[in-house]
Amino acid sequence: MDLAGLAWVIGGASGALPTATAAAVGAAGAATITALYLLRLRRRRVVVAFAPLWLGAAGTERAARRTRRLRHWLSLALALALFATILSGAVDLGRGTPARGASDRTGRSLQSGSSLQSGRSLVLLIDRSASMSATDEAGSRLAAARRRADEIVAGLSPADSALVASFAADATAESGFESDPRRLARAIAGVGPSDEPGDLQRALAFAAAILRGRLRPTVVLVSDGGFTDDARRLAPLDPDGRALDVRYAPVGRRGDNVGILSLAARRIPADPGAVETALVVQSFRPTSATVGVEVDSGGTTVDRIAVTLAPGERRRLTLPDLFAPDARIEARLTGAHDLTDDLAEDDRATATIPPLPRRRILRVGGADLYLDGALLGLGRTVHVDRLPAADADRAAARAPDYDLVVFDGVTPSTPPATGRYLYFDPQGPGSPFAAAREARSVRDPVLDPASVRRDHPLLRQLDLTDVNVAEAHRLALGPGDVALAASFDVPLIVARQRPGLRIAALAFDPRRSDLPMRPAFPLLVANALAWAVRDDADAATSAVAPGTTARDARESDTTPVRTLALGGRVLAPPDPPARDSRATVANWALILAAALLLFDWLSYHRRWTT
């Protein structure tokens, strides 16, 4: 092997072996191999004390000597062929490597050979957003991205320098500009997953800023391509406004995923003790999928439903009246066994139920254990003040300070114009429902079930069947007043709702009925409080409240993007490796073949082999 060939081998075989050098290497190698084999044909001379002892048994072996000699020549021919193959492979290496000085796949002119020697400045931008946790690749997409990045680093030429960065919502530099593949590999290995959505434009701006002023700046984006249309609409530019060379190395194999995009829980305004849960699930599978949704709270499953989703379908699920023993609820998807789901991170979502609001009630009247018991049942979030019946008029003046004023068998002298009130058996001229003339009371009124307005918030979940009332007073209904329950033409429960005023009234004294003995009574008091404080415009808000889950659908859509276009221009793949793996293989093959030949020769003459 001449000096040029030796230098080519020692130098890492980074280029083609020149033909003249190859010829010289081939001639030298063939001559060496032939010389070694000629030496091999010479038998080792061994002196023995008495040769006749050896001659008898070896006769047969001697007869096969010609065959053995032929085998030697065949072995020589094989070794020469092996050497020639390796040499021709080495010669062919350079021809198989594309000339990167000419043009890449996009037809864009690349730098000349002289600038190639100056090396590239690469930013390896590894996507670590939530979708990169999908498991359709071995390990995960992030693991595949790390492997792909390792390949790119292994293929860098010695003149190249690279910086490893990762991004999700933010971009982070994992290393400085390095030429040492081992340091870069360590930085790549340190990239961890995130549950944030990926912000491509921020990451590209970050990379462009880093590459400013560097020779041959290139960004290699290793990602599954799950970015918003807005992010893809803008062409990547460097800080000087020139087009940035961005290459795209896609990862991801398929898009089989069903995810929970959002989960929110709220208290029903009409019934703060009840919880309503809103859940949005979407399928990103190419075929329809049936998944189960389980809602847990306090360690137990409180609801379970099954949903069949068409490909790409997004569905909003509402779970009303959810009983939640704990302030935290968790929803999770349970798929069938044959259902593949590549992204486990979006199969669970949590939400926190807002705490009960604090309420103030002013109770006006004499002793009434039934009413006090009902008020006590409203919980510690309800504060109750009390006034004697004699202070009924003063109570009306203080009504704005309370969420509800309860007149228990007492009626202030003037009907209120604003505020929220619950009247038990209002009578006299101060009654809001006072008749023009004194009306007679009705004894033993019978509640007409057909008259019960069960859809009204006041009667929500109330059972008034067979309520016995001893005596009721006839209430005069005005405009906007609603009789929620009646004994034929005698209203027994009345609701008045006017701007700034809400009044609920029972036309009878509860103590003269068996209503306080029923579960409906505390519920009626609770409903009255809820109705009183209910906001007319308190429909479910779409704003995400604290403690709820909301995900970017792009991150749950694991459909891999093979071709990524930014600003209408398709991103090219990364350059082929400068350190061609075939060169490495050929190097080692050459060294191994030489070692084998040497070992064969040595072992034969040292009697290790025959």
Added chain:
Amino acid sequence: MTAAGDSAAGADGAARADGPIGSRFDERFLRKLESLALTIRRTTAGRSHGLRRSRRVGAGLEFADHRDYVPGDDLRYLDWNLYGRLERRALRLYEEDEDLSIDVLVDASASMAMGRPPKLDLAFQIGAALAYVGLSNLDRVAVTALGEVAAGPPPARGKARILPILRYLDAVRPLQGTSRASRTSLAAAVREFLSRRRGRRRGLVALISDFYDPAGARAALELVRRHRLEAIAVQISAPDELAPRLRGDLQLCDAETGEARDLTISPHALADYTRRHAALLRELVGYCRERAIPCFTLSSEQPFDAVVLRMFRAGGLLG
């Protein structure tokens, strides 16, 4: 005490006086020799100097033993009474006290230079040890290297004469190459020795060789017997000859004839060689047993003192 005093002066004292004797026999060897002689003397204590009871056919007064008849024995000494009773042909052996003449013949052919350590080294050490013990017993001792042109020191008595013998043995080099001398057979060498010995009294001849020429070995021992000399055969093999480690395609060259052959040593060939080598030794031992010739087969890696002691304990030597 005289003998003890002589022993104390012995080979060690001689060596101190004259310095180390060559490369083969150093001071350590001489100390071992002296120690060996003392040990053997204790074994044969109570016997007169210069007297040895030898068992031989025919002469003598005291019957000792029988041995089987082999062709070539003198029919006059056949025990006809035994033959009449048992139809067994056996010779009568008698013990006879005699002043012993000991000749130690060491084969110095090229094959004896083989092995690690060389067989010749052990052969010379054994020869020297036998000579020293014989000299200590006031026997007439002579040492001869077969194939060596130069003759050994003349027969002598007294252990002070060990030094000329050691110097002679140290100067002997094994015959190398394919010269005619190197190809001389053991029988021819023994015949030449016996022709030089003519006129001396009967005695004991210790023949130390590898005996790798079976016909020549038998002929040599037969020559010794026909000259009415008692023979002792000491066969030495090298470890590489007992368990060779040769493999593969080789050109084997005979150390004495120089004949070269291209051979491929396979495991089968190796096993066949081992069988042949064992058969050669068995044949030699059988031949000697039939003729009441003490025969010892040794490996060249064995220490000489242990070998010599074993030979004396086995009997047939000076006892």
